[in-house]
Amino acid sequence: MISLQNVSKIYPGGVGAIERLSLEIEAGETLVLLGASGCGKTTTLKLINRLVEPTSGTVLIEGRDVTSLDPVVLRRQIGYVFQGIGLFPHWTVAENVAAIPKLLGWSDARIQDRVDTLLNDVGLPPDAYRARRPAELSGGQQQRVGVARALAAETRILLMDEPFGAVDPITRDGLQEQIKQIQKQLDLTIILVTHDVSEALLLADRLAIMDSGRILQVGSAHELSTQPADPQVASLLAMPRRQSKRLQSIIGAGATARDRSDDD
Ligand SMILES: Nc1ncnc2c1ncn2[C@@H]1O[C@H](COP(=O)(O)OP(=O)(O)OP(=O)(O)O)[C@@H](O)[C@H]1O
Numbered sequence: 604m605i606s607l608q609n610v611s612k613i614y615p616g617g618v619g620a621i622e623r624l625s626l627e628i629e630a631g632e633t634l635v636l637l638g639a640s641g642c643g644k645t646t647t648l649k650l651i652n653r654l655v656e657p658t659s660g661t662v663l664i665e666g667r668d669v670t671s672l673d674p675v676v677l678r679r680q681i682g683y684v685f686q687g688i689g690l691f692p693h694w695t696v697a698e699n700v701a702a703i704p705k706l707l708g709w710s711d712a713r714i715q716d717r718v719d720t721l722l723n724d725v726g727l728p729p730d731a732y733r734a735r736r737p738a739e740l741s742g743g744q745q746q747r748v749g750v751a752r753a754l755a756a757e758t759r760i761l762l763m764d765e766p767f768g769a770v771d772p773i774t775r776d777g778l779q780e781q782i783k784q785i786q787k788q789l790d791l792t793i794i795l796v797t798h799d800v801s802e803a804l805l806l807a808d809r810l811a812i813m814d815s816g817r818i819l820q821v822g823s824a825h826e827l828s829t830q831p832a833d834p835q836v837a838s839l840l841a842m843p844r845r846q847s848k849r850l851q852s853i854i855g856a857g858a859t860a861r862d863r864s865d866d867d
Pocket residue numbers: 614615616618619620638639640641642643644645646647
């Protein structure tokens with residue numbers, strides 16, 4: 604349903620961010636982009652909703668070249684949460700979440716209902732949070748409003764760039780579950796960027812492992828673990844297990860992190 608074909612992006616100034624990248628994302632799947640800082644994950648997401656235009660290659664959504672679509676209309680049809688694209692500072696939480704439904708001409712009752720449902724879903728009780736402005740929220744709460752806003756218009760496609768980066772582990776755990784449920788309910792197609800390998804494994808139907816503007820390998824967690832195409836893929840996929848072993852040895856042996864620090 605989303606197809607990147609031989610896409611390259613060279614930013615003004617000559618930085619080659621993406622190099623001949625091809626990727627197919629099926630309808631209804633959650634694909635996670637994983638890779639080191641600067642490898643081109645955000646650029647890849649932005650190519651899909653035309654926040655970035657490719658230098659060469661083609662991006663298709665349901666068979667249509669995105670360059671043939673009005674970017675504003677396109678972005679109303681695709682929910683997105685991006686680093687650095689924040690909330691409207693002078694609008695309340697409710698107004699922020701309602702932004703796209705309002706543009707789409709939903710009735711006030713339907714909008715209000717949707718806003719309350721989503722604020723509950725992301726763990727911000729509407730009675731306490733609806734009327735606040737972004738400056739009156741913590742960073743993680745702002746991020747959650749961003750997630751609610753991205754989900755508000757019931758778009759079929761959702762682009763999420765480190766959506767839970769500033770959220771504590773317990774809340775994050777809850778949000779991951781919510782996203783999974785909402786994904787299933789609405790049969791969403793999600794492309795999500797995270798640096799957290801465990802989060803990637805928990806959420807992804809398939810993972811695309813990126814390095815220096817290219818995709819090293821695409822596949823399910825099982826495929827990537829059992830048939831890694833590259834030592835970097837193997838090492839990345841083994842990380843949660845490696846960490847859990849280390850943690851287990853600290854907890855089990857009553858050792859401290861310092862006792863263990865020269866072991867590995
Ligand atoms: N607007 C821009 N102009 C010039 N270069 C850019 C621009 N945006 C990104 N880049 C460069 O393109 C490359 C890829 O950037 P991108 O933001 O896609 O990486 P990323 O994988 O999302 O990294 P991170 O994990 O740190 O968010 C980097 O070298 C970055 O410096």
